[in-house]
Amino acid sequence: MAIITKFTTVEYGQNSELSQLSEGDGSRCNARKLPVVKDLNCMVNEMKRILVHSQNIDEATFSMKYGRLLEITKIEVLNPAIKALINFWDPDYRCFSFGKVDLCLTVEEYGMLMEFPKHLHKVYFPLRSDKVIPELSKLLKIPHLSRFLEKNANGLKWKFLEVELERKKLQYGSMLERDRLIALGIYGLVLFPSLSGVISLEAAAAFVEYENTHVNPITAILAETFLTLNHFRKTGKGAMRCCTQLLYIWMVSHIETKKPIFNNFWWFNQKPLKLVEEEEWGSLGNQGWMKKLQELPSSNFSWKAPWVKSVDVLVSCGQKCWVPLVGITGYVSYAPALVIRQLGGIQHIPRTVGVAEFSGFFKDQSALEVLETIKQDWSHLTLIRKESERLRDPSSSEGYEKWRNLTPTAAPRMPCSEDGPSQIIEGSLKRKKVSNEEDLMGQLERLQIELGKSKVDKTTLEMMMMEGDKSRVFLNEQFEYRDAKIMMLELQLSKGKAIMEESEKERGTLILDWMQSSSELEALKADFNDYQENAEYNQDKFLHI
Template sequence: MASSSQSAEEAQHAKLWSKSAHRSIPSQNDVSEAHASSIPSLDLDKIEVRMNNLEGLSNGWRSLPDQVKVRFEEKYGRIATLMQVKVQIPALKAMLSVWNSKYGVFSFNDIDTVPTMEEYQTLLGIPYSLQNRIYLHLEHRQTWKRLAHMLGTPPEEVKSKETAKGNTHGWYWTYLQKWLDQCLREKQWDQASVALALGIYGLILFPGPLGIITCNAVEVFWTVERQQINPIPAILAETLLTLTYCRQQGKGSLKCCSQLLYLWIISHMCPVETKGLTWYLDQPPIKRMTRLVISLKNEQQWWERILSFNSHDYCWRKLWTSGQPVLISTGGNQSVSLIGVTGYTSYTPALVMRQFGSTQSVINIKEYHQGRFYHELKEEEGLKMARKSWENITLMEKSPKGPSASGDYLKWRTDRDREHSHQRIQGQQPSPKRPIRGS
């Protein structure tokens, strides 16, 4: 919807769901009683979505000649477009309220859905050498030496500029921006492109404390630059890890690529507004999406939009998504191990196969890992298994049949809701201003 007001149909949806939203909550509370009791209520007022100032990056991008921008995208993908994304933070908060940390999906009504690697890859178009050559977290790296090598600066200087903020080490973006500005003045376009890409990795794709390019972001960028690894699993890992952390704590700061998560949300939750992206491919979808006007503005409106969908009218698949085979498992399991910069987790494509135009099915929940953060690890056995699982990946050709769900899945989903229907919140509509319990 590109207009400033809701359509009559959408207004009717909002009216209906404002009366009956509390009856739909059991679909989100598909966790065991013990699990539910261990999760605090979610207070959206205590959820922060802090985003970096991108003015310096944007000015640098505009200073590049067009032919340099073309070469940049050929090398790094369409990551620069993320600078143009205007994120509606209430949309992220509303989606967090339906995040199910037990299964690693957004769960509402009769829908399980989650961002997938293929969707993120199609939006960003990041080239890589091999699909299973991914970022592998290793300790005891001297990141400052790698950064000095990329900057062409004496290692001692880079080491002296390293800063610490809490447990996070890195460099202030202002320090790196001086190098960018110098490259632009001297028209050293290759070096300027490296600076811009590094800034995008540190301020957007793998954000840390505001204004800091973390050692973690530098490490990922180094492997992309030198080894052409596939960074998408790490980007997705950080999305799922931060959603689970905030949901389990009931508060916190969403630290992931908010721009990319927001684009995923509107691609599925705003089918009217994004309809044209399905058919017109004169430009990559991400560039057209930055020009969309999405009128919903607050958590309540986004909440009502989310609850207006069921599995029959939800926008499962966008036809602009990649036609390449789908990665459905690593290590012979139903889950895909994801290794990020702060921890590792997994997601289970079987639960969201409708997004690939295939059949949604029941999963073995024992194979799904909610996630562990590196600073909490007392042993690295789980991380070692996650790394090793990428030696054996399973791909599936996309199905031409169209989205569907197996009978077993439908029964499992129904039983899941019925079993926990006692957890419904009686007598009130969930509100962004009230704590939300569930999932």
């Protein structure tokens, strides 16, 4: 049981500002040196494969156990909005920076969105990989579950689990296992996506932990989101290995619109969001969303999301002045003290020393030692609460305003065009100082020639990669189609055999009934002949008399 210490936002903020004076600030990168995000795969099409199987379940019962898993699966994401948003991510301070304003995803906000019926302020620790399949097999009551693993044994193929799900629907008394299969699918394809159509063993481990130990997965979802955003901001491309639907809902909750999107029962009515997307955001592309977000917070900005409730906020763990999080693939830190006014408190200067350096993956050798320290840190939690429910408007201290004006911004510059280069990559070409116009022209010509060659090489490599990717995708689709068809044929064959066996039984029964009826008919004929002979005998006897 963790030891909890509580402060008001003013008490904690004053102590934080005193500590910051002696500690200084953590390192913060210059966002203008980071690449603009250009290649983004949100991986949100998998949700359709889940919704097909969730039409006939008892949603009230499902929500009592798994919160808003089904509702988050129904959200359609605008990819340009997410792509633009990532460009404002600060990978060191783990927040979005819009001018002089910082916004960050928080454990409490994600908890309100998902409404998991488990305690929020508990950290997730991954299950040992060798225990995942046996434990999952028990929960789903599917023997030999390992036969559904993909070739590299890194995850379970959802198409095979879908067949089992269809069988569970037909079996009486299998409602619990059916709901668990649907929840597992959402864990692996929506909350913690990996490869298309594959539920990673890490996502399956998170599901098993929720079922067996009732650990709320929110901290793991948040950790994977931070790790994914950091990767994107530093590389400028990749696939979203986090819950994009949650990130999108969080984002639009802080943008004011002409028509209100959210109400007290907004989870059950997403029509207002779709109307705003069509009427106000329909014409916005990548550039439009970049421009819209760059204008925050001067216009169309909301500090607090409309659905935020008054709750205690976790700001630090153990000896750390921030919160360490554990995901399914790694660990990362974040500093909720940066964004206290998002949850209705008074903003003070945060402590940020050590935030940027605390991040890693489980494949690293030092991960086990780090996990042990995180476990110790989470045994002592520091929470803050609002001073009064009447403080509706978020505010900040005088010291914070001065500090934030001196802190370098993490907001990016606008890319040149949708498809053009977003920045000049410094490579082997070093710019030399030139003394006259002739040297300058010669250097420019050499640079243009080398640039042209690089573009040709790049185009050739991209074409080769695209052809290879197309061939690989086509072969994989053919193999998957064949495997699925074989399974469906085997299922149909087994059903046909069962029908034939039942028909044979009915045929045998009919033959026995026919034989019995024939015997009874023969007996009736014999009785009738005896009766006829007796009648003739009696008639002859009567005539003689």
